[in-house]
Amino acid sequence: MTPRPAPPRPLTAHVPGSKSITTRALLLAAAANGTSTLWAPLVSHDTLAFGKAVGRLGARVENSPSDQFWAVTGSGRGPTGTAVVWCADAGTAARFLPPFCATGEGVFTFDGSEQLRARPLSPLMTAMTELGAELETPVPGRLPLTVRAAGLEGGELRVDSSMSSQFLSGLLMAAPLMRHPVRADLRASVSRPYLDMTLDLMRRFGADVKEPESGVIEVRPGGYRATALVIEPDASTASYLFAAAAATEQRITVPGLCGRSIQGDLRFVEALSTMGAQVEVGDRAVTVTGTGRLRGGFDLEMGDISDTFMTLAAIAPLADAPLTLGGVRHARFKESDRVAAVTRNLRACGVRVDETEDSVTVHPGTPRPARIACHRDHRIAMAFSVLGLAARVPMVLDDPYCVTKTFPGFHQEMARLFPDYTVPERVPFSEPHDVGGHRDTRKAGER
Ligand SMILES: O=C(O)C1=C[C@@H](OP(=O)(O)O)[C@@H](O)[C@H](O)C1
Ligand SMILES: C=C(OP(=O)(O)O)C(=O)O
Numbered sequence: 450m451t452p453r454p455a456p457p458r459p460l461t462a463h464v465p466g467s468k469s470i471t472t473r474a475l476l477l478a479a480a481a482n483g484t485s486t487l488w489a490p491l492v493s494h495d496t497l498a499f500g501k502a503v504g505r506l507g508a509r510v511e512n513s514p515s516d517q518f519w520a521v522t523g524s525g526r527g528p529t530g531t532a533v534v535w536c537a538d539a540g541t542a543a544r545f546l547p548p549f550c551a552t553g554e555g556v557f558t559f560d561g562s563e564q565l566r567a568r569p570l571s572p573l574m575t576a577m578t579e580l581g582a583e584l585e586t587p588v589p590g591r592l593p594l595t596v597r598a599a600g601l602e603g604g605e606l607r608v609d610s611s612m613s614s615q616f617l618s619g620l621l622m623a624a625p626l627m628r629h630p631v632r633a634d635l636r637a638s639v640s641r642p643y644l645d646m647t648l649d650l651m652r653r654f655g656a657d658v659k660e661p662e663s664g665v666i667e668v669r670p671g672g673y674r675a676t677a678l679v680i681e682p683d684a685s686t687a688s689y690l691f692a693a694a695a696a697t698e699q700r701i702t703v704p705g706l707c708g709r710s711i712q713g714d715l716r717f718v719e720a721l722s723t724m725g726a727q728v729e730v731g732d733r734a735v736t737v738t739g740t741g742r743l744r745g746g747f748d749l750e751m752g753d754i755s756d757t758f759m760t761l762a763a764i765a766p767l768a769d770a771p772l773t774l775g776g777v778r779h780a781r782f783k784e785s786d787r788v789a790a791v792t793r794n795l796r797a798c799g800v801r802v803d804e805t806e807d808s809v810t811v812h813p814g815t816p817r818p819a820r821i822a823c824h825r826d827h828r829i830a831m832a833f834s835v836l837g838l839a840a841r842v843p844m845v846l847d848d849p850y851c852v853t854k855t856f857p858g859f860h861q862e863m864a865r866l867f868p869d870y871t872v873p874e875r876v877p878f879s880e881p882h883d884v885g886g887h888r889d890t891r892k893a894g895e896r
Contacts, residue, residue, distance in 0.1 A: 459702035459736050460866050462690045464682035466491035467712055468855050469646060472499045472541040474678050475521060476549055476622055477654040479508035482525025483675030485654075488518045489705075490680050494853045498537035502546055505532045506557070525672055527553025527598065527626050536561035536592070538784065538825075538854055543592055544573055544615035545622060551582040552626035553598045560593040564825055569782055570594065572609040573616040579607060580620075580627070603629035603670070610638035612782050618647040624668035625656045636664040639779045642713020642753050649711045653678060681705055684712035686856050688760040689831045691718060691737040693867060695726035696764045696839035698739040701866065706735040717757040720749050724761075724768060745770035745813065752776025755787075756828060758809075762791045763832035764839055765811035766800040775808040784854070785824035794821050794833055798842075816840040823847055827854040834863060838870050849873035 471491040476499075478485035490496060500510050500519065506528040511520045528550050536542035536559055543561055550557040560566075571590030578584060583597040601623065608616050617638055624631035635644045648658050648666065655674030659667045682705045694701035706715060708730050715730075718737060722728040724745070727738040745768030751758040758774045765772040780787040792804040797819040801812035821833040821844050830846050837844035850873075852859040863870040 457700045457738075459700040459738075462687070462701050462703050462866055463858075463862055464687045464690065464703050464705075465493065465856060465858070466680040467683040468493065468495055468685075469541065469643060469683075469712070470650065470678075470680045471496045472539070472545065473618075473622065473647060473650045474680065475499050475503050475510070475519075476545050477650060477673055478521035478675065479503040479506060479523040480525075480527070480549060480622070480626060481523045481654055481673035481675040484520055484522040485675040486518050486520055486677040488677070488679040490516065490519050491683060491855065492516045493855050493857055494537060495539040495541065495855060498535065498539050499542050502534045502536065502542055505534050506546070506550065523673075523675065527551070527600070527623075528555065528557065529553050530555045531557070533558045533560070536565055538562050538565050540565065540568060540613070540615055540783070543568070543570060544613065545619040547573065547594060547596050548577055548582075548601070548619045548623035549626070550596050551577055551580075551598045552601050552623050554600065555598050556595065557598060558593060558595045564784060566592045569612050572612065573619060576606060576608040576616065576620055577601070580604070601627045603627035603631045606631055606633040608633075610635075612639070612779050614638045614640040614643045617644060621647050621666070621668065622651060625651070625670060625672050627670060630670065631668045633666045633668075634664060635666060639752060640713075640755065642716075646711045646713070650678075681710055681712060683855065684710060684714040684717065685756040685828075686831075687735070688714065688717045688757040689835050689859070690862070690866065691721055691726075691735075692760045692764050693835045693838055693863070694737045695721045695724065695739045696743060696767055696835070697867065698741050699867065700736065700738040702734050702736040704734045707732050714754045714757050716754050717760065720757075720761055723747070723749070724772075743768040745772040748773040748775055750776045752779075755780045759787055759791050759828050759832040760835065762795065762809055762811050763836040766795065766798070766814045766816055766836070767839055768811075768813055771810050771812045773808055773810040777809070778807040784826035785829060787826065787828070790822065790824050790826060790829050791832075794819070794829065797821070798836070798844075816842055818842045818844065820845045820847060823849070823851050825851045827852045827856070831856065831859055834860070834870075838863065838867055841869070843871070846873055850875060
């Protein structure tokens, strides 16, 4: 028997910090009494907007040279006074900050980009109103939103979490600042791992959180304590690099991710393993090695980790049988209708896709060069960049630099790891961007 060749030495990928941990940590630090240190935060469009927002709400945010850490000083209670808060494109800002502000005293107005204004907010508004908040919106259920804050009562949280878990996460993080204990049932929520991340971080900031029965949470008043936190690399971001390794017979390792990660999206590597990649989840790093074969012929439930379903859909045409990715209806309410965007872009590449309300089935095929409509959605841009590399066909993204939402250096890191990768030119935007509350007036191609 010929011995199997030793796997190539892994290339170490530089994956920036988790968006979801960074934004939660900024809020919890702003709510805590004293100075918290957030090590290795994500520095991107979303988290910079979030940091600026908590600054507007009274927290002091200082960054160390080269952003090794951010020091955030909070007051130990909800915000006071008046503020206008710009949420940019960040769903987390629009869903986490209003309940926090409602626990304080004053008038707070939230707004965001056109993209964010189009995303749902009414389940959060209904729940906040039930807790005693006074809210105003010119367009029902959408940003802009004004909160007239005078504290929240607490009690039973009733939230429709079928479109997003972020409404519940925002309310849970506000709970220790409410007047009475809060009880919430998490069992019907989509994206459940994000709720577990919320509770984990609340506990690290000293909140009194109990789970009297599985999936039912009780939070007692008492506020937060400042702390120091090391932020993990972003597992959703790592999915693009892992998928590229799986589809190109490369070996990529991401230090800082491990079996104890609080990010559900790390489960993406299990999907890659089912498809035939070799996956090692260690104590200090996660490594994926492409084996030259991608298997299809099964269904995967992606409801808990829907930010990664586009990554898998993008390499699915290279599998040896159709792949069905299900449980993704709520991905229709994100930066774009992601189910429709994936289907249309794969079809533009000549790939057969069957779409239902809740799933896509991607058939094996030979992708052809195409113009990809990103819809200003960072994950569409990153997923189809991986397909271009893996299928060795040029993909022309209409807005390649929308990746700044979560991974400003994405194209450069891909080119460093995969010499065949072409860094896209800074092409004109597909749509006008909103910057700081003003319509972007820069000319096409400027950034
Ligand atoms: O709480 C969070 O940090 C997030 C929750 C998820 O949203 P949904 O709960 O809307 O699925 C995810 O898609 C988003 O990128 C981040
Ligand atoms: C859905 C996402 O972002 P947001 O936090 O804006 O919801 C995402 O990053 O994929």
